[in-house]
Amino acid sequence: MTAVGAAGVRPRPRRGLLGTLASTDHKALGAGLFTTAFAFFLAAGVLALLMRFELARPRLQLMTLHGYDELFTLHGSTMFYLFATPIALASGVYLVPLQIGAARLRWARLALAGWWMVIAGGLIMWMGFLTAQGAADVGWYSYWPLSDMPSSPGIGTDYWIVGVLLAASAAILIAACVLATIVTLRAPGMTMLRLPVFTWTMVVTCLMVLTAFPALVVAMGLLLAQRQLGGVFSGAAGAFDYQHLFWFFGHPVVYVVFFPFVGAIAEAIAIFSGRRWFGYRPFVLSLLLFAALSMSVWGHHMFTTSAVENRYFSLTSTALLVPAGIEYFDALATMWRGRIRFATPLLFALGFLVLFVIGGTTGIFVGSPPLDYHVTDSYFIVAHFHYTLFGGSVMGLFAAVYLWWPKVTGTLLSERLGRWHFWLTMVGMNVTFFPLFFLGWEGMPRRVADYPKASGWETLNALSSAGSAVLLLSLLVFVLNVVRSLRRRVPAGPDPWGGQTLEWATSSPPPPENFPKPLPPVRSFAPLQDLREAAS
Amino acid sequence: MRRAGYVAGVTDTRHEYDALAGLYVPIGAAVVLLVALLVVAFAWRYRARPADDGARRPSRVHSAPRTEGLWVLVLACVAALLLWRTYTVEGRTDHAASGRGLRVLVTASKWHWRFDYPRLRIVQRGTDDTPPTLVVPARRTIDFTLRSLDVIHAFWIPDRRFKRDATPGFVSSFSLVFPRTGFWRYGGECSEYCGLRHTWMKFHVDVLSPAAFARWTRTRQGGAA
Numbered sequence: 001m002t003a004v005g006a007a008g009v010r011p012r013p014r015r016g017l018l019g020t021l022a023s024t025d026h027k028a029l030g031a032g033l034f035t036t037a038f039a040f041f042l043a044a045g046v047l048a049l050l051m052r053f054e055l056a057r058p059r060l061q062l063m064t065l066h067g068y069d070e071l072f073t074l075h076g077s078t079m080f081y082l083f084a085t086p087i088a089l090a091s092g093v094y095l096v097p098l099q100i101g102a103a104r105l106r107w108a109r110l111a112l113a114g115w116w117m118v119i120a121g122g123l124i125m126w127m128g129f130l131t132a133q134g135a136a137d138v139g140w141y142s143y144w145p146l147s148d149m150p151s152s153p154g155i156g157t158d159y160w161i162v163g164v165l166l167a168a169s170a171a172i173l174i175a176a177c178v179l180a181t182i183v184t185l186r187a188p189g190m191t192m193l194r195l196p197v198f199t200w201t202m203v204v205t206c207l208m209v210l211t212a213f214p215a216l217v218v219a220m221g222l223l224l225a226q227r228q229l230g231g232v233f234s235g236a237a238g239a240f241d242y243q244h245l246f247w248f249f250g251h252p253v254v255y256v257v258f259f260p261f262v263g264a265i266a267e268a269i270a271i272f273s274g275r276r277w278f279g280y281r282p283f284v285l286s287l288l289l290f291a292a293l294s295m296s297v298w299g300h301h302m303f304t305t306s307a308v309e310n311r312y313f314s315l316t317s318t319a320l321l322v323p324a325g326i327e328y329f330d331a332l333a334t335m336w337r338g339r340i341r342f343a344t345p346l347l348f349a350l351g352f353l354v355l356f357v358i359g360g361t362t363g364i365f366v367g368s369p370p371l372d373y374h375v376t377d378s379y380f381i382v383a384h385f386h387y388t389l390f391g392g393s394v395m396g397l398f399a400a401v402y403l404w405w406p407k408v409t410g411t412l413l414s415e416r417l418g419r420w421h422f423w424l425t426m427v428g429m430n431v432t433f434f435p436l437f438f439l440g441w442e443g444m445p446r447r448v449a450d451y452p453k454a455s456g457w458e459t460l461n462a463l464s465s466a467g468s469a470v471l472l473l474s475l476l477v478f479v480l481n482v483v484r485s486l487r488r489r490v491p492a493g494p495d496p497w498g499g500q501t502l503e504w505a506t507s508s509p510p511p512p513e514n515f516p517k518p519l520p521p522v523r524s525f526a527p528l529q530d531l532r533e534a535a536s
Numbered sequence: 537m538r539r540a541g542y543v544a545g546v547t548d549t550r551h552e553y554d555a556l557a558g559l560y561v562p563i564g565a566a567v568v569l570l571v572a573l574l575v576v577a578f579a580w581r582y583r584a585r586p587a588d589d590g591a592r593r594p595s596r597v598h599s600a601p602r603t604e605g606l607w608v609l610v611l612a613c614v615a616a617l618l619l620w621r622t623y624t625v626e627g628r629t630d631h632a633a634s635g636r637g638l639r640v641l642v643t644a645s646k647w648h649w650r651f652d653y654p655r656l657r658i659v660q661r662g663t664d665d666t667p668p669t670l671v672v673p674a675r676r677t678i679d680f681t682l683r684s685l686d687v688i689h690a691f692w693i694p695d696r697r698f699k700r701d702a703t704p705g706f707v708s709s710f711s712l713v714f715p716r717t718g719f720w721r722y723g724g725e726c727s728e729y730c731g732l733r734h735t736w737m738k739f740h741v742d743v744l745s746p747a748a749f750a751r752w753t754r755t756r757q758g759g760a761a
Contacts, residue, residue: 065732139729145704146687151646151731236705239688273582274594282604304690305701306708310630314622318615325611328571329604335578337595342583350575357571361564368622370556370629373549374697377690377727443694447729450736452722533596 024112025512026105030094031408033115033174037087040122044078045475047071049468052432056465058453068449069137070156074126076140077160081167082122084257084393089114089171089209091260091400092178092202094408098503098510099196101187101519106180110173117170125163128156136160139447141250144233144242148226161224168216168249171256175209178202187502189522193284196501196525197270197277200284201263204291205256211295212252219245240307247298254388255294259287261396262327265349268399269331271497272346273338276526279330286323293320303372310369317367324360328353343497344418348399351426355391359384362437380440386433395425398478406492409485410508417481424474431467435460500526546637546677546711547628553697556625560618629698630710637677637711640670644682644689644702644726647733658756662739669740670724673749674717682708690728693741695720699727714743 020028051071054062063071097105105111128135133154138147147157182195182203195203219242226232233242270277277283297320299313331353340346362384366372375381398421405413439460444451451457495504505528506515520527641652651660651670662668672678682691684702692699693712700708723741726734744752 065735068735069729069732137731143688143728146729146731151687236703239703239705274584275596276598279599279604281599282601304699305703307703307706310626311623314626315619318619318622321615322608322611326604326608329607332571332574332578333600335575335582337597338578338582339584339588339592339594340579340582342579350579353575354568354572357568361567364618365557365560365564368556368560368618368626370549370552370622370625371560373629373699374553374694376699377692377729378694443692443725445692445725445727448735452738454721536593 021116022112024105024108026093026097026108026111027408027510027512029105029108029112029115030090030092033086033090033093033118036115036119036122037083037090040078040082041087042475043126044075044083045472047075047078049472051075052465052468054449055451055461057462058451058455058458060450063449065449066134066137069447070129070135072447073136073139073160074128077125077136077164078122079389080140080253080257081164082118082125084389085167085171085209085253086118086174087397088205088257088260088393089174089178091264092205093174095404095503096178096181096199096202097185098407098506098514099199099501100182100185100190101502101515101522102181102185103514104181104185105177106184107177111177114170114174114177117166117173121163121166121170123163124159124166128154128159131156131159141246142223143246144223144226144239147223148233158224158227161220161227165217165220165224168213168220171209172213172217175206175213179206179210182206187519187522193281194522194525197266197280197283198260198263198501200287201259201266204287205259208252208256208259208291208294212249212256215245216249216253219249236307240302240305243302243305244298247301248295250301251298252291252294254385255290258388258393258396259290261352261393261400264400264403265352265396266331266334267501268345268349268403269334270526271403271499272341272343272349273335274341274498275334275338276500276524276529277330278333278336279326280525282326283330286326290320290323293323297367300367300372303369304376314367314369318364320367321360321364328357343402344413344415344422345399345403345497347419347422348395348402348425351422352392352395352399355387355395355426355429359387359389359391363388375440377446378440379436379444379446382446383433383436383440386436390429390433395429398422398425403497404503405485406496407503407508407510410492411485411488412490412492412496413481413485417477417484421474421477421481424470424477428467428470428472428474432464432471433467435464435467439464495528498532500529502527504528546713548713548715549629549696549698552625552629556621559621563614563618635679637679638673639679639681640672642680642682642691642702643685644691644730644737645685646687646731647726647737649691649724649726649737649739651739656753656757658753667722667736667739669742671742671744671749671752672714673746674714674743676746677711677713679711680709682710687730688728689726689730689737692725692727693720693723694725695723695741701728714741717743717745717748719743 020032093105093111133156135156138152138157222232266277293316296316297313299308300317302308303310366375402413402418439457444457492508494507505520520531524530639654643650648662649668660668682700682702684704686704689702690699691702696712700710720741722738724739726737
């Protein structure tokens with residue numbers, strides 16, 4: 001531990017890779033988990049590029065049917081279990097103690113174990129590629145009975161289950177630490193209704209992890225037992241039970257990997273509009289309502305099974321437009337009569353607003369059973385959730401990276417490369433994913449490696465694949481920007497943007513104890529903005 | 537009297553889908569355009585200019601409970617409208633099998649479709665290389681019974697805007713009508729990932745006029761005997 005000991009002597013932190021891997025400083029831990037997750041993002045992105053390459057033209061060019069099945073399974077699984085969830089929590093591990101004026105993370109060793117489990121789980125899952133029958137090929141949701149031994153005998157599927165078990169358990173541990181930190185380590189004056197906006201999004205994120213992820217752990221445990229011993233699932237009831245268990249986790253998880261980035265764009269919009277986030281209390285209420293509803297919508301993944309009460313799940317799913325509408329209202333109202341500066345974090349935040357609303361409205365569309373009967377399990381769904389997860393979460397993630405990079409590294413990123421990165425992402429994202437709406441509507445199913453030549457789907461598929469090349473280019477620009485920033489080390493100073501929350505009141509990067517000097521008084525959710533407004 | 541969208545007493549799923557999508561899509565498109573427009577307009581209107589430093593202070597109004605409450609009311613009304621239309625249409629498309637139409641048993645298994653016409657004693661099967669053809673008469677209720685022999689598949693006819701899961705151990709029933717005659721190459725698909733050859737688990741759809749269907753029935757019965 002880097003906390004000051006009883007004698008007032010702080011043990012010297014170990015350096016090097018081993019030191020980083022064993023550090024319980026929430027900043028080293030958060031940055032390490034973040035980097036691990038980002039590496040998995042790049043790896044899963046490579047799988048996506050291979051799939052888009054295969055789909056650019058009809059027939060099989062690059063791989064076998066089985067190879068394609070491994071790719072979409074590992075793409076989805078890596079993105080959800082190893083990238084999106086860990087990176088959402090890593091953002092909390094790094095930023096939450098700083099935002100609430102704490103010196104450390106509660107139960108940091110538990111969170112450290114979580115990081116190791118993510119690494120181990122990822123390696124085990126990907127090790128499937130080295131086995132004779134290849135990696136798991138059962139989809140990221142692994143429906144029973146397809147995932148049972150008779151249909152999927154490969155040990156890659158068992159590796160996959162163990163990998164998911166580790167990553168899911170890790171998420172529960174880390175979420176518990178972040179939530180405990182928020183509840184017990186807030187600075188004097190920081191009541192729950194003075195938590196910064198990002199920290200509030202982490203509260204609901206952790207609540208959803210703690211309530212939803214145990215269902216995934218149970219589903220994976222039972223599936224492993226079924227494969228190895230049998231006798232767990234049987235008949236139609238077994239098939240439906242598995243789906244209920246999985247989607248009870250599987251819907252909340254999309255909000256788990258989304259809300260921290262809502263928080264990030266909220267901070268970015270507030271900072272670069274020169275005014276604090278609008279409608280704080282309704283916003284907090286909308287987050288809690290969203291989290292509560294998220295636990296009651298899972299059945300909309302099962303509209304076509306004839307085994308759920310479609311009208312109930314349609315009601316809860318459609319009701320989501322209310323809290324989402326509140327959040328959009330607050331975002332636009334924050335910009336209203338502000339003084340807006342177009343720094344890169346803001347560009348990504350505005351891109352988020354425009355792209356996510358496409359994913360959101362199409363989400364309401366598929367929340368209607370008669371409409372879902374047509375488009376479910378088609379490319380329409382692929383387009384819909386990539387607008388929420390790429391247009392929403394990933395755009396928000398980049399807003400967060402550009403916003404907090406100076407705080408974490410103490411150096412500035414290039415604004416010019418940032419703008420290139422943003423516009424290439426906007427173009428690449430839309431060219432890749434918008435055509436998929438039409439493909440799905442016209443009848444192209446998901447998880448196919450090939451499509452009939454006469455289908456008329458060649459042009460749209462080729463267009464989508466071309467878009468994915470632009471996305472690759474945009475990521476290369478980002479990597480270039482990161483490498484350049486770390487080499488040139490242009491000092492950022494403690495507060496390069498005019499931040500509003502406590503993390504901007506300490507040096508960049510923050511020292512091990514976070515706040516060596518006394519904290520500014522906390523009288524609202526934007527204490528630094530209070531000082532600024534009092535001075536002018 | 538025949539109501540629009542109804543053929544032989546059973547709803548035309550495509551007609552219903554188009555009508556409901558005709559409500560959702562314009563509202564969705566309007567919302568997307570409105571958000572994009574407001575984002576661009578606010579970003580432009582309130583952009584920082586070097587000249588206005590000090591002269592223009594960002595607004596310090598941070599809440600508008602009444603406006604926001606009104607907005608929540610609008611959102612709730614939109615949700616209610618969408619749900620009302622959805623429930624109405626769902627009541628029609630989930631119409632149980634009428635029991636008086638032509639019965640077709642659909643059996644899905646890795647990775648084939650099989651269509652049984654029990655009363656006509658006809659079976660339509662494919663091979664690994666050629667998918668089977670679902671042959672149906674136009675403008676007549678078809679009562680489908682869907683089941684699977686192994687894993688979960690899904691029966692999807694994009695032209696009908698309709699799909700249903702085939703879960704092993706579970707029998708699912710639904711009725712469809714096919715108003716237009718014609719041949720849809722690969723007009724039916726498996727849309728639930730079911731393993732290796734899922735990609736190629738398809739069938740053709742051939743909708744015949746009632747007279748042509750009767751002729752086809754006689755030929756198949758003669759040929760199959």
